[in-house]
Amino acid sequence: MSDRLTTGEYKAIAAGLQLPTQAFIDGSFRPAFSGKTFDTTNPATGDVLAKIAACGPDDVDFAVQKARDAFEDGRWSRLHPGERKAVLVRLATLIKRNARELAVMESLDSGKTIYDCETVDVPETIHCIRWHAELIDKIYDQVSPASDNHIAMIVREPVGVVGLVLPWNFPLLMLAWKIGPALAAGNSVIVKPALETSLTALRIAELAMEAGIPAGVFNVVPGGGAEVGEAIGRHADIDAVSFTGSTATGRRFLKYASESNLKEVTLEMGGKNPAVVLNDAENLDRVAAHIVNGAFWNMGENCSASSRLIVQSGIKDELLKRIVAHAREWPMGDPLNPENRVGALVSKTHFDKVASYLEKGQKVLLGGTAKDGFVEPTIIDIADRNAKAVREEIFGPVLTVLTVETFDEAIALANDTEYGLAASIYTANAKKAIRGARVIRAGTVTVNSFGEGDITTPFGGFKASGFGGRDNGIHAHDQYTQLKTIWIDLTDDQDEAVN
Ligand SMILES: NC(=O)C1=CN([C@@H]2O[C@H](COP(=O)(O)OP(=O)(O)OC[C@H]3O[C@@H](n4cnc5c(N)ncnc54)[C@H](OP(=O)(O)O)[C@@H]3O)[C@@H](O)[C@H]2O)C=CC1
Ligand SMILES: CCCCCC/C=C/C(=O)O
Numbered sequence: 001m002s003d004r005l006t007t008g009e010y011k012a013i014a015a016g017l018q019l020p021t022q023a024f025i026d027g028s029f030r031p032a033f034s035g036k037t038f039d040t041t042n043p044a045t046g047d048v049l050a051k052i053a054a055c056g057p058d059d060v061d062f063a064v065q066k067a068r069d070a071f072e073d074g075r076w077s078r079l080h081p082g083e084r085k086a087v088l089v090r091l092a093t094l095i096k097r098n099a100r101e102l103a104v105m106e107s108l109d110s111g112k113t114i115y116d117c118e119t120v121d122v123p124e125t126i127h128c129i130r131w132h133a134e135l136i137d138k139i140y141d142q143v144s145p146a147s148d149n150h151i152a153m154i155v156r157e158p159v160g161v162v163g164l165v166l167p168w169n170f171p172l173l174m175l176a177w178k179i180g181p182a183l184a185a186g187n188s189v190i191v192k193p194a195l196e197t198s199l200t201a202l203r204i205a206e207l208a209m210e211a212g213i214p215a216g217v218f219n220v221v222p223g224g225g226a227e228v229g230e231a232i233g234r235h236a237d238i239d240a241v242s243f244t245g246s247t248a249t250g251r252r253f254l255k256y257a258s259e260s261n262l263k264e265v266t267l268e269m270g271g272k273n274p275a276v277v278l279n280d281a282e283n284l285d286r287v288a289a290h291i292v293n294g295a296f297w298n299m300g301e302n303c304s305a306s307s308r309l310i311v312q313s314g315i316k317d318e319l320l321k322r323i324v325a326h327a328r329e330w331p332m333g334d335p336l337n338p339e340n341r342v343g344a345l346v347s348k349t350h351f352d353k354v355a356s357y358l359e360k361g362q363k364v365l366l367g368g369t370a371k372d373g374f375v376e377p378t379i380i381d382i383a384d385r386n387a388k389a390v391r392e393e394i395f396g397p398v399l400t401v402l403t404v405e406t407f408d409e410a411i412a413l414a415n416d417t418e419y420g421l422a423a424s425i426y427t428a429n430a431k432k433a434i435r436g437a438r439v440i441r442a443g444t445v446t447v448n449s450f451g452e453g454d455i456t457t458p459f460g461g462f463k464a465s466g467f468g469g470r471d472n473g474i475h476a477h478d479q480y481t482q483l484k485t486i487w488i489d490l491t492d493d494q495d496e497a498v499n
Contacts, residue, residue: 010338017105063190071217114335156482247464274308296341309402310413320401357398375396375397
């Protein structure tokens with residue numbers, strides 16, 4: 001999607017959208033059993049976009065029953081992997097065909113800019129689903145070393161019925177990161193989108209049906225965390241849960257599992273990710289561009305955002321000058337204006353949370369204002385290493401700056417957090433780069449750049465940022481498959497008896 005439209009053209013598409021409003025269970029849309037609905041709003045304007053089915057435990061039970069039936073009769077789980085691949089490739093193609101509509105829907109529902117939706121969220125969603133589809137008929141099982149009298153096979157089997165509990169910051173992409181490997185491996189899924197952003201998951205379920213995913217395999221149950229999320233976490237017939245969201249809610253899923261059927265739990269959670277810039281970093285302009293992207297892309301509503309700049313004093317002033325200059329090039333405003341790089345925060349509640357970190361008396365180098373759902377890219381120089389803005393995940397466009405004198409001090413500060421999702425180190429010194437990358441306790445460390453890796457590399461966190469498996473890469477399949485040993489005795493009847 002390289003052909004940008006005008007704001008007016010995007011608004012015309014928005015006005016013509018047919019928004020899905022009901023749960024998608026067993027291959028069709030249906031209201032919640034209770035008949036209740038909740039409003040989903042456009043955070044950039046406050047307008048109500050649609051009334052969505054507010055599901056609860058009854059709807060989860062029904063969806064699980066249908067998902068279990070589908071799993072057990074093998075209509076998807078026992079297809080040849082090549083057949084599942086063909087259907088999922090078709091789904092990727094259908095998403096591509098509907099890319100513009102999905103990008104506008106995602107932007108309206110989440111406040112993300114249309115620019116990001118069209119250049120990242122939608123194309124990466126397509127790429128992710130296609131990548132896992134293409135992978136699934138290329139993964140071999142194993143035969144272990146054994147005597148001539150035995151064959152010991154190690155086979156991967158789908159886990160069964162999987163609950164996928166999603167955040168609001170990348171509604172489409174996090175859906176893809178989870179359904180891509182889960183469906184490719186043959187599972188049936190129950191998706192719970194975040195309350196703020198249910199629309200695109202419901203639309204993708206509809207497209208999945210059109211692509212040929214059988215009824216019961218892909219279910220979307222919208223509703224609140226306390227109703228739908230907890231019911232998924234505690235359900236006795238769900239075999240695994242993959243969750244992305246806050247660390248507080250992640251902890252709950254471990255409790256739910258331990259108090260129910262010990263389902264497998266994978267948690268992708270928050271981050272307070274350091275960007276360490278050493279005195280010898282080269283090409284400061286490029287470094288500044290990476291840091292601005294890391295801190296302000298997606299309004300900082302990104303678990304892997306570079307939210308803590310740790311800079312060596314010798315380079316600080318020059319770097320900050322360039323960072324401020326780059327950040328000024330990020331226009332903020334109407335998410336449907338393709339020129340804008342900063343849109344609205346996802347909800348009034350979240351806006352209030354982010355705004356609460358902007359306090360009087362701070363040394364603000366850029367921005368600092370929050371109004372009507374929008375928060376300006378903000379840079380704050382902070383001496384107190386225990387300040388709230390330095391320690392807590394803000395999840396907004398706020399970059400804190402901490403100054404250090406030495407490499408060791410920088411690394412110690414980088415690790416001085418309960419989180420461990422991502423980190424970056426900028427230096428021209430290869431030894432320091434590698435040493436830093438090895439000793440920083442984070443799931444992804446980038447050197448002289450910001451990023452989350454790509455579809456081929458596992459994504460997940462250390463410490464309070466992650467638990468269990470990883471998203472992305474072939475490693476994601478570990479979440480959605482289990483290993484079975486099949487031990488075959490080949491001893492001939494005439495041979496020695498059982499050993
Ligand atoms: N790692 C990441 O990518 C994300 C991190 N966050 C962090 O979390 C903070 C709070 O955001 P928030 O939306 O509240 O994140 P949550 O962790 O609460 O939400 C993530 C998902 O969990 C669900 N959920 C919420 N409560 C429960 C529960 N008791 N049992 C089961 N499921 C539940 C949510 O449902 P629902 O909201 O629909 O009720 C949503 O689908 C953010 O400010 C940010 O710091 C947030 C989102 C993504
Ligand atoms: C194209 C890569 C986008 C990566 C976004 C990763 C964010 C994950 C999260 O916030 O959970």
